[in-house]
Amino acid sequence: MRRVWSMLPFALVGVALLLDPGTAGPAWWNLVAQVVLFTLAAAVPGHLTRHVSYVDVAWPWGLVAIGLVTLFTADELTVPTVAVALTYLAMGARMGLWSLVMTVKHGWWTPGSTKVELPRYLYQRRRWERQGFRSEAWSVQYEIWLQGLANASVLAVPAFVVAADDQRPLSVWFWAALVLWAASYVLESVADRQKQRFAAGGKRGTCDRGLWRYSRHPNYFFQWMQWNALVLLALPSLPARFDDTTPLVWALLTLGLFFASWTLYVTLTKHTGARPAEYYSLRKRPDYALYQATTNMFFPGPVKTPRQGAE
Template sequence: MKYFRPLYPFLLGLVLILSTATFSTTAMINSLLQAILFLLVVCIPIWRTGRMSYVDIGWPWGLVLLGLVSLIYSDGYWLRSLIISAVVILVGLRMGLGAVNMWRLGLLQKEFPRYQYQRILWQQEGKNNTALALQVDAISQGLANASFLAFPVFIIASNRNSEFALLELVGLIVWVLAFAMESIADMQKARFLRAMKAEGKQRQVCNVGLWQYCRHPNYFAEWMVWNALVIAAIPSWLALRGAESDLVWLLLGLGLLLASKFMYSTLVFITGAVPSEYYSAQKRPGYKEYQQQTNRFFPGPKKHQ
């Protein structure tokens, strides 16, 4: 049972979203399409190669799929539905196109360090069946697209009010800023790596631009992208009261909070900051000093020793 434990929260979230009166049909279509996508793009390649890196293709393209399903099948106000779908599709395309390019360049022929780190955790947990653990981990990310990450999207897209609430505008502004921050952070790191390569320097620590203020500004910004959607979903969630039973309505609100928690846990502990730093501290001589001086996740001023 320990192998399947990571799936339980997402399965509960899926049951909840499928039990709603408002968007159960949309959720069912999304779930089926996510299952097909992950089977073909993630699970089968993982089974054949033993590498988890294919998740980096499946998960973002699953977001694109989520946005398209919401746009086609949701029956809320058309402009609101269009905006939330476009937002999710942009998030997916940004990462998905990059992942396809990595596949084209052959970079998926070896396992990414963050997924190598997963194997260390599995050993510590006594999970010796690596093939099964790989599949469960992959399926959990597909279930995330079908459950908690779909909550804010479907809730917003179900709102038929033609007027936009203040929180929706706040959420949209936060999303734009966070999306820009993530893109800038990635560009700054790519520029830094190119410069170091041109100068013949290896194993350098990227501490320029946004990377001066936290060690993972891209992950922080990605988390804020989803927090923005949660904020924007609050008025639509409030509008659902009466359309859903009190229990389902309350659980949907809890699901919005869990979407933020899920992304935070993923970006810090599972495939983000902690796995990345496990290897960076070993291969980059200046990284431990960087850790001592710079916040890990939340941006802030440098710490003086």
């Protein structure tokens, strides 16, 4: 029942997208696209290999699907609609191409191999044990389809709410949100590149250079900020949804919009992001405990002394 309750908010927001006349068309197409994508790219190979890692292939390409659905189902290709679609395409393609490289590198297709599962999903197995979940096959499918449900619901809300508002004028708010998204996208890429250069340079220990000096996970932070920018981008279009649908559906869409930010925050800090990454970093790097004591985990901030502690 715990897992059913965790899926309920996503399901309610998904239903709201399907019931709102302005978002129903793209929501149905997106639902079909996510089901097909997650079945073929994650659920089936996940069943054969018992690897959750396939979700890292399905979910970014699911963002690409949201962007394409937004473009091809819009009644009118306004500047805001095209802009929000392109943000999804850019985010999804960037992570999706990386996931394909990792698929080849780790050989996730190998039946029965447990050594190639990504560390964050090995950490998930520890959670399953603590929570008393005994069926590995069911747990793998739950993790995969929870993300699929998120792609079909809360993560699609910003795009479909913007696209449904074809009378929206351009404003300073729109451009500010778009600039915030672009800056966050670039800074996430910079953080990843800084980490790659550190590793490629043969340096041992923990990367504390560049953006990593101010946050232990700057790539995660700026990924989260991209979603906050999308929420801000969609906010001015919410009043138009109130005029076209019922108060209950409008309330669910509004909650879904903010839940998109919350979902990414929890995922990136606790579920499959910072927490499992740090669990293994502490065991691999002797200097990581000091890094934890002097550097904020998520939100960038000044370097601290060990006595002050960290976020």
